[in-house]
Amino acid sequence: xxxxxxxxxxxxxxxxxxxxxxxxxxxxxxxxxxxxxxxxxxxxxxxxxxxxxxxxxxxxxxxxxxxxxxxxxxxxxxxxxxxxxxxxxxxxxxxxxxxxxxxxxxxxxxxxxxxxxxxxxxxxxxxxxxxxxxxxxxxxxxxxxxxxxxxxxxxxxxxxxxxxxxxxxxxxxxxxxxxxxxxxxxxxxxxxxxxxxxxxxxxxxxxxxxxxxxxxxxxxxxxxxxxxxxxxxxxxxxxxxxxxxxxxxxxxxxxxxxxxxxxxxxxxxxxx
Numbered sequence: 001x002x003x004x005x006x007x008x009x010x011x012x013x014x015x016x017x018x019x020x021x022x023x024x025x026x027x028x029x030x031x032x033x034x035x036x037x038x039x040x041x042x043x044x045x046x047x048x049x050x051x052x053x054x055x056x057x058x059x060x061x062x063x064x065x066x067x068x069x070x071x072x073x074x075x076x077x078x079x080x081x082x083x084x085x086x087x088x089x090x091x092x093x094x095x096x097x098x099x100x101x102x103x104x105x106x107x108x109x110x111x112x113x114x115x116x117x118x119x120x121x122x123x124x125x126x127x128x129x130x131x132x133x134x135x136x137x138x139x140x141x142x143x144x145x146x147x148x149x150x151x152x153x154x155x156x157x158x159x160x161x162x163x164x165x166x167x168x169x170x171x172x173x174x175x176x177x178x179x180x181x182x183x184x185x186x187x188x189x190x191x192x193x194x195x196x197x198x199x200x201x202x203x204x205x206x207x208x209x210x211x212x213x214x215x216x217x218x219x220x221x222x223x224x225x226x227x228x229x230x231x232x233x234x235x236x237x238x239x240x241x242x243x244x245x246x247x248x249x250x251x252x253x254x255x256x257x258x259x260x261x262x263x264x265x266x267x268x269x270x271x272x
Contacts (some may be wrong), residue, residue, distance in 0.1 A: 001215070001216065001234065001235070001270075002216065002218055003208075003217065003218050003234065003235065003270060004035060004036070004038065004216045004217070004270060005037070005040055005069065005183065005200070005206070005207065005210070005212055005218070005265065006032065006037060006038070006040065006176040006204075006217075006218045006263070006266065006267070006271075007040045007042045007203050007206075007217060007218070007219045007220070007229060007233065008039070008041060008042060008132060008220040008262075008263055009042055009043065009180045009220060009223070009225075009226050009229075010041055010043040010045065010050060010053065010217075011040060011043070011044075011045075011132075011185070011186050011240050011252060011269065012104075012186060012187075012222045012223065012239070012241060012258050013135050013220055013221055013222045013226075013258055013259065013262055013263075013271065014041070014220075014258070015025070015053070015264070016160050016259045017259055018131070018256055018260070019131050019132045020131075021053060021056050021057065022259070022260075022261050024139070024162045024260075024261035024265075025262070025263045026056060026057060027263050027264070027272075028261070028263065028267040028268065029057055029263060029264075029266035029267065030057075030149060031271075031272060032056065032267045032272075033058070034272045035271060035272070036154075036260055037267075037271055038064060038065065038066070038187065038210070038250075039059070039263075040065075040066050040067065040068060040203075040206065041045045041053065041054075041065075041067050041068070041219075042068040042069075042072075042158075042199045042202065042203065042219070042226075042270065043067070043069050043071075043191070044069075044070065044071045044154075044185050044186075044191060044225055045069060045070075045081070045134075046054070046069055046070060046074075046111055046114065046116065046153065047067045047069040047070075047074060047076045048081070048114050049058040049116070049132075049134050050067065050207075051067075052133065053057060054067070054078060055228060059078055060078065060250050061079055061080070061263060062078045062079060063077065063078070063079040064077070064079075065077070065078040065079075066078065067085075068202035068203060068206060069110060070088075070193070070198060071084065071154065071181075071183065071197060071198055071202075071225050072087075072121045072155050072192060072193070072194050072197050072198045072199045072200070072201050072202030072203075072205075072229075073087050073088060073153045073154055073193055073194065073197050073226075074086045074087075074113070074153060074185075075199050075205055075209075076091075080241060083113075084209070085194070086151065086153070087192060087193075087197045087207065088154070089150050089152050089153070089154060089180070089192065089193065089194050090151045091144075091147065091148050091150075091152060091246055092124065093175075093180065093226065094110065094144065094155050094156055094192075095103060095144055095145075095153045095181055096175055097155050097172075097175060097176070097180075097192050097250075098107075098110065098144050098155060100172060101157055102142055102177060104157065104159060104161050104168060105159060105164065106120065106126045106157035106165070106190075107119070107121055107122045107158040108120060108154065108155065108156070108157055108158070109136075109155065109156045109157070109158065110144055110147065110155050111148075111152065111153045111154050111155070111156075111210075112147065112150045112151060112152055112153065112199065113121050113151055113153065114138070114241040115136070116134065116136040116245075117136065117137045117139050117144070117147070118137070118138050118139060119138075119139040119142065120160075123140055123239075124160055124188075128188075142245065153193075154191060154193045154194075154197075154233060155192050156190060156191040156192065157189065157190040158188055158190075159190075160183065160187070160188050162187055162188070165184065165189075165190040166184070166190075168217075169182055169190070170269040171219075176192060179194050179195055179196055180192045180193065181193045181194065181196065181197055181198055181227035182196065183198070183224050183226065183227075184216055184223060184224040184225060185223045185225040185226075187223070187243075190218070190237075192220070198225070198227030198228035198229070199217055199219075199221075199225065199226060199228055199229035199232075200227075200229045200231060200265055201228065201230040202229070202249070203217060203219060203229050203233065203252055204232055213234075214232055214233065215234035215272055216234055217232075217234050217235075217243045218233060218234065218235045218236075218266060218270065219233035219235070219236050219237065220230070220237045220238075220239065220262060220266060221238065221239070221242065221246060222238065222239040222241055222242035222243065222246060222258065223239075223242065223246060224243065224245065224246070225241055225243075226246060227228065227249060229244065230249055231249060232252055233269065235251055235252075236249065236251045236252075237248040237250055237251065237252055237253070237254060237262075237266055238250040238252070238253040238254070238261075239253075239254055239256070239257060239258050240255060240256055240257040240258075240262070241255050241257040241258050241261045253254050254266065
């Protein structure tokens with residue numbers, strides 16, 4: 001099979017524990033690009049927050065290069081960050097989730113197209129934001145009414161106790177059922193997107209635009225929000241550091257973890 005697209009998760013997959021791209025990944029992604037293979041970041045983060053990573057990969061402001069962001073809520077062409085499509089949450093649903101979160105032991109992130117608003121910032125999350133060099137707005141008031149007229153992509157809860165986050169899901173069923181896709185990422189986030197929005201739908205949309213069959217796509221990830229993408233791609237790959245539930249559904253698991261060049265290993269095995 002001649003693969004044409006590699007869609008990769010960012011955090012804990014492409015990026016190492018220092019939130020950087022190792023040189024081995026950089027070199028091999030360049031070689032894949034020279035062979036006409038597109039490397040597409042598929043992230044839960046917003047597209048504006050990974051611009052420095054695109055620069056590292058030589059994909060910044062490039063025409064006919066793409067990013068799937070907000071867990072599939074947005075597809076952008078890198079040239080001028082042109083928005084090809086955007087599927088967000090309603091303000092009313094976001095507000096309902098936010099207000100429920102005020103009763104829980106969580107930090108909350110609310111994402112608009114270009115800004116992250118953070119409420120109840122925890123120490124661990126403050127350090128992660130600093131390490132990732134993510135620009136955000138720290139909220140002082142426990143209300144998101146000021147975002148009523150802003151397009152909202154998603155909202156998430158943060159706690160490093162993932163079983164605690166997962167315990168909230170059935171308790172909130174009356175809020176999300178039929179309206180939100182719930183997923184988990186980075187062993188610290190519970191994410192709420194509009195129903196039907198996920199990385200798999202984003203990858204299928206991009207493949208259709210490019211005239212590429214989904215069987216010609218490789219998807220790579222480590223966590224629950226990557227599952228929809230891994231399930232639709234022609235070849236699904238789990239990083240060595242992936243959670244067990246991801247490894248179970250993937251065709252292969254790399255020998256390398258995210259500190260050792262997951263993407264480089266895949267390119268060496270399946271592209272070059």
